[in-house]
Amino acid sequence: MVNRLMGIINLSEHDEDMKELTNSRPIAGIPFAGRYRVIDFQLSNMVNSGIELVSIFTRYKFRSLQDHLGPGKSWNLDRKRDGLYMFHPMIKYNEPMVRYGDMENFKNNLNFLRSARQEYVVISRSYMVTNINYCAALDFHIDSGADMTIIYKKIVGGARKKEFQDLDMLNCDGRGNVLSVGKNHGKVDEFNLSLEMYLMKRDTLVDIIVDAVEKGDSDYMREALIKSIPRLRVNGYAHQGETFCINNVQNFYNAQMALLDYKIYYDLLSANGKIYTKIKDEPSTKYLATAKVKNAIIANGSIIEGTVENSILFRRVHVKKGAVVRDSVIFQGSVIEEHAVLHNVITDKNVVITQGKVLKGDVEAPYVIKKNSVI
Amino acid sequence: MINKEIIAMILAGGQGSRLTKLTTNNAKPAVAYGGMYRIIDFTLSNCSNSGIYTVGILTQYQHLILNAHVGIGEPWDLDRKQGGVKLLPPYMNKEGVRWYSGTANAVYENLTFMDMHSPEYVVILSGDHIYKMDYNKMLQFHKDKKADVTLSVIEVPWEETHRFGILNTLPDGEIYEFDEKPQKAKNNLASMGVYIFNYKVLRKYLKEDALDEASAHDFGKNIIPKLVGAGLKAYAYRFDGYWKDVGTIESYWEANLDLIREDIGLNLFDDAWKIYSKNYNVPPQYIGPRAIVEESLINEGSVILGTIRNSVAFTEAWIEEGAEVVNSVILPKARIEKGARVYNAIVMESSVIEAGTVIGDLTQKHIQLVGDEHHLELIED
Numbered sequence: 001m002v003n004r005l006m007g008i009i010n011l012s013e014h015d016e017d018m019k020e021l022t023n024s025r026p027i028a029g030i031p032f033a034g035r036y037r038v039i040d041f042q043l044s045n046m047v048n049s050g051i052e053l054v055s056i057f058t059r060y061k062f063r064s065l066q067d068h069l070g071p072g073k074s075w076n077l078d079r080k081r082d083g084l085y086m087f088h089p090m091i092k093y094n095e096p097m098v099r100y101g102d103m104e105n106f107k108n109n110l111n112f113l114r115s116a117r118q119e120y121v122v123i124s125r126s127y128m129v130t131n132i133n134y135c136a137a138l139d140f141h142i143d144s145g146a147d148m149t150i151i152y153k154k155i156v157g158g159a160r161k162k163e164f165q166d167l168d169m170l171n172c173d174g175r176g177n178v179l180s181v182g183k184n185h186g187k188v189d190e191f192n193l194s195l196e197m198y199l200m201k202r203d204t205l206v207d208i209i210v211d212a213v214e215k216g217d218s219d220y221m222r223e224a225l226i227k228s229i230p231r232l233r234v235n236g237y238a239h240q241g242e243t244f245c246i247n248n249v250q251n252f253y254n255a256q257m258a259l260l261d262y263k264i265y266y267d268l269l270s271a272n273g274k275i276y277t278k279i280k281d282e283p284s285t286k287y288l289a290t291a292k293v294k295n296a297i298i299a300n301g302s303i304i305e306g307t308v309e310n311s312i313l314f315r316r317v318h319v320k321k322g323a324v325v326r327d328s329v330i331f332q333g334s335v336i337e338e339h340a341v342l343h344n345v346i347t348d349k350n351v352v353i354t355q356g357k358v359l360k361g362d363v364e365a366p367y368v369i370k371k372n373s374v375i
Numbered sequence: 376m377i378n379k380e381i382i383a384m385i386l387a388g389g390q391g392s393r394l395t396k397l398t399t400n401n402a403k404p405a406v407a408y409g410g411m412y413r414i415i416d417f418t419l420s421n422c423s424n425s426g427i428y429t430v431g432i433l434t435q436y437q438h439l440i441l442n443a444h445v446g447i448g449e450p451w452d453l454d455r456k457q458g459g460v461k462l463l464p465p466y467m468n469k470e471g472v473r474w475y476s477g478t479a480n481a482v483y484e485n486l487t488f489m490d491m492h493s494p495e496y497v498v499i500l501s502g503d504h505i506y507k508m509d510y511n512k513m514l515q516f517h518k519d520k521k522a523d524v525t526l527s528v529i530e531v532p533w534e535e536t537h538r539f540g541i542l543n544t545l546p547d548g549e550i551y552e553f554d555e556k557p558q559k560a561k562n563n564l565a566s567m568g569v570y571i572f573n574y575k576v577l578r579k580y581l582k583e584d585a586l587d588e589a590s591a592h593d594f595g596k597n598i599i600p601k602l603v604g605a606g607l608k609a610y611a612y613r614f615d616g617y618w619k620d621v622g623t624i625e626s627y628w629e630a631n632l633d634l635i636r637e638d639i640g641l642n643l644f645d646d647a648w649k650i651y652s653k654n655y656n657v658p659p660q661y662i663g664p665r666a667i668v669e670e671s672l673i674n675e676g677s678v679i680l681g682t683i684r685n686s687v688a689f690t691e692a693w694i695e696e697g698a699e700v701v702n703s704v705i706l707p708k709a710r711i712e713k714g715a716r717v718y719n720a721i722v723m724e725s726s727v728i729e730a731g732t733v734i735g736d737l738t739q740k741h742i743q744l745v746g747d748e749h750h751l752e753l754i755e756d
Contacts, residue, residue, distance in 0.1 A: 034659030035675070074656075262661060262678070269658040279654045281450075283643035284410030284674040284687075286635065293668050299659040300411070300675050303644065304668075 048273030101219025158189030387502030388435030404502030429458030477592030
């Protein structure tokens with residue numbers, strides 16, 4: 001079945017713990033894995049699943065995101081029929097928009113949801129970074145006869161329980177039905193992490209929004225979805241792929257470092273389809289005779305003259321002679337000058353680290369350097 | 376009818392037979408180059424960067440990959456409502472099939488296309504040269520000299536003058552003689568195959584040439600000498616910078632490795648004059664924990680687990696652990712398996728160099744072209 005599913009990406013995400021990285025962008029716009037931004041994963045997942053209508057409900061700081069997305073060409077979403085839609089919250093002069101939760105934006109655009117031609121909808125966030133194809137999940141949802149299917153990842157072994165603290169987890173019965181959604185307090189070793197991807201009939205979502213507005217008891221989509229669980233038949237669909245939640249600096253940093261394992265790099269960037277992003281037309285990366293590079297992910301347009309180890313370099317980074325970059329993440333356009341040393345550092349876009357500077361963070365507290373700084 | 380001051384006609388029908396396997400299934404302008412490009416990207420980017428947005432591409436030989444690559448011209452910003460890029464293959468008419476029988480004939484067969492745009496000037500270009508050039512500066516020179524035709528020229532080493540069309544000029548640059556591949560050249564200014572014509576003059580001479588049965592219908596051999604002989608104003612415009620016509624396997628290899636050297640005069644990292652290409656949307660390059668990467672140009676999608684020195688690795692090239700690649704060009708999707716050694720070689724697209732194999736010899740200058748042309752595939756983005 002072609003074109004039975006539409007996608008919604010809800011960018012109402014808490015970014016307080018992202019520090020400087022979200023000064024001028026939402027979580028969705030954070031650079032990721034050398035050449036992407038966080039939202040590229042959800043957009044590509046949807047497009048790779050044959051979704052032709054994607055709507056993005058924004059919240060704050062959407063200028064840089066708008067620039068990144070354009071008319072959706074990079075994701076093949078510049079279409080005459082369907083394609084990419086963006087819904088920004090409306091601002092009234094005498095009422096600051098922060099008073100409202102994201103439900104206001106959904107309410108204002110209910111007609112768009114009502115008139116879409118797709119029977120089903122998947123609503124997700126951007127910050128759950130994974131490579132998933134929704135086709136199998138949708139087939140599962142339809143075959144199960146459930147009203148709603150929530151995609152989750154089973155977390156085992158306890159090593160990652162802190163990473164997913166304060167995120168939603170699914171409480172299921174023995175047959176996979178979701179009884180309720182609770183918060184992970186980081187106490188249990190094994191749990192079903194909600195990927196906050198909900199599949200249902202489009203009409204069901206419209207009903208949930210109308211109900212929330214009429215009752216006035218849910219300012220946020222998350223609340224409304226969870227409150228609807230007792231009156232619907234809800235089941236869970238387990239996703240196996242690597243998953244990272246980009247909700248704080250530490251998780252962001254750990255995800256970048258995890259990508260240095262080829263298996264994770266492949267799982268996240270290629271396994272279920274390509275991740276598409278805005279094209280920047282950068283030349284191939286040039287390594288000079290003095291370059292020493294080990295265990296690194298490096299985007300195009302860079303020039304490497306120094307040492308790079310266990311690091312991610314975005315596009316157009318220049319590591320000059322004698323400079324050392326270790327266990328670090330260097331965003332687009334940054335220059336690491338001669339004999340500068342970086343260890344456990346995240347430099348935002350267009351940062352210049354001048355000659356001989358030594359900057360060290362910690363693996364459990366990476367040092368974040370603000371966009372456009374010269375240090 | 377849209378009036379344009381200048382339009383470009385790019386000759387892209389040649390076979391490039393000395394490139395052997397590289398052009399068995401592919402036209403020379405579409406041969407992969409420089410990690411992420413196809414050769415024609417340079418000419419197309421020059422057009423776009425010079426503000427020339429009406430471009431005809433004359434194709435004939437093996438144009439499937441070339442057509443797929445150019446498409447509607449989006450990577451070069453040539454997908455336009457007015458003008459834009461048009462692929463112009465030979466066609467049939469009432470008299471029969473009319474294959475392009477020479478560079479001038481190919482342009483002649485597209486007089487209708489040029490008339491449609493009624494330009495003041497036409498720049499004739501080759502789709503298989505590697506260089507960065509602002510055609511606007513040349514057009515300004517052409518206008519200043521009130522020329523009928525202007526040819527761009529570049530100084531070549533004296534010992535190579537016999538390979539080129541040499542232009543003998545007066546001190547102000549006016550051409551008085553065209554010397555095609557001279558045994559004893561009077562100077563070392565070679566034609567780069569870039570011509571700006573006043574369209575009226577071009578139109579007249581192409582029509583006359585078409586009726587001349589003795590003509591080879593070639594710009595260098597027929598049109599330019601005839602024009603100079605008739606006393607029209609032909610000028611030479613000097614170009615300084617990197618320019619390469621990759622005719623042979625050796626020069627193709629060398630042109631790729633040139634990009635690793637600093638200060639060769641072809642800066643790919645220049646924001647003001649970007650070279651655009653189709654992008655295949657592949658992940659960033661992955662450099663493994665035991666990799667050694669020195670003096671190399673490596674493109675997106677490559678996975679380097681072994682050693683690479685003084686080489687160019689194209690899109691999605693794979694160098695497995697313990698493999699060693701030196702002084703070589705690894706084309707897209709080629710895979711160098713564990714422990715294989717590749718020296719002074721060009722590895723064809725999607726070929727596999729099996730584990731433990733040794734290709735080439737660093738003590739010899741000979742460049743080997745290895746792999747099978749049948750693996751050539753169109754990768755979609």
